[in-house]
Amino acid sequence: MYIFGQVLIGIGTAFLFLGGLGIFRLPDVYNRLQAGTKCTTLGAFSTILGVGFIHPNWMLKAIVIAVFILLTNPISAHALARASYKSGVKLWDKSVVDRCKEFEECQEIPKEEEG
Amino acid sequence: MIYIAILTVAMLIAGLAAYFFRDLIAAVVACAAVSLIASVLFYLLQAPDVAMAEAAIGAGLTTAIFVIAIRKTGRYEK
Amino acid sequence: MTALWLLFLSLGAAGVALCLARAAAGPTTPDRVVGVDGTVTISIALMVLLSSFFDRQIYMDVALVYAVLGFIGVLAVARYMERGV
């Protein structure tokens, strides 16, 4: 159990470091958000569960922290991505696809047909 | 010990950034960073009560109240 | 054994340093917010790790407060930027 917990903590801290690296190195806000949400959520989740495996008495509180991180992190990331898109932050030059723009164009086409 | 010194320097830099930013929203974000680092410092100095108070007030309430105040006045400092 | 713990803590601290560097350097305001948000999440994990290091269960409560409340500041700034507050 102790070894398993340490392996989990190792994976988690590696992902935390990779998340920080992604936030620092990736080119625009949306890419950084992806690294900053997915990587750090997985890393924090794995680290906290690893600590819970090392000390089995702490498992309940560790699970509560992990569940709260899992609930709250996507909300803030979603709100931030939407807000930065609406406030006009440009995508990176080499971005291939812009689903939000495509969705708005799809919304516009039926109106023209009706009119 | 070295971590505490590094965190103190980072907190000083964040405070100076909050002073120098013309965009007040960026200054609010810098204030949030100052509060976060202060909480981590209290935690490292083994004062969990104070760290918890700093976390509970600095994480949500002050940021939101500053944001509403900026919304009512203006975003850019003249 | 202690060397392993130091390695873990240093990896996390390097992540915090990179996030803070992005928060300091970010060209736009959302970049800074992303940096601070990443710092919050990594700090939660590091606080739990340090409570295991100090062997005190009660220190996890601070991490719990940050896990519950850390996103409200980011949400406030985001709602400001989409003119919603």
Next chain:
Amino acid sequence: MRAFVSFSVLALIVVGLALSLSHVPFGKDRMQVANYYLDHGVADTGATNLVTAVVLNYRALDTLGEVTVLFIASLGLGVFLSWPKKKEGTQEEGKRELPEASLIVRRGSQFLFPLIILFGGYIFLHGHLTPGGGFQGGSVIASAFLLMFLGNNAYRLRHTPLTVTESLAGITFVVVGLIGLGVGGYFLNNFLPKGSMFSLFSAGVIPILYSAIGLKVGAELSGIVANMFESRSER
């Protein structure tokens, strides 16, 4: 010029602090009062968390003062924000339609609201066992209301229950102190049995006092947040 003046004032403060602090011996143990608290605190009060023992047993009167300061701040903000507007017409023009938050934020805030309230209650009920207490729990409860305001534009808070909660909590604090005065001879005396350590109902009156402080601080900060949000659309 202004920057120069402010920096010189800052430099003066830094130099003065450094000069005055250079006489204090660093790292030596000069804290006799703190050592008394560390040695006798748990036996005297029954609270495992020594900060709580100091805040609510040895220095409980100061806590009453702190709560009063917070109440006056909340009162001042309420008076300032509900100041009568100058013209009726400009107020109507200043109001504009706020965009609604997205579905994820709305549902997420409604789902997280009871959990955060519950967590705040946990913090101030366990103030004598784990870190935390009335002020921290009250701030967490106010953050829950803040989250509802951020997520839902149509959300309004009725002020009457807040005021009633705040007044009842303040009255509870003073009445418990007066009962201590009647039973034991001094204000805020601990008249309940201390109980067994590490259990929820221990440390005498401390859980009651901390619950009162938590509810009072939560109601006051929620009132501040509600005042700020309700006056936001009038510029």
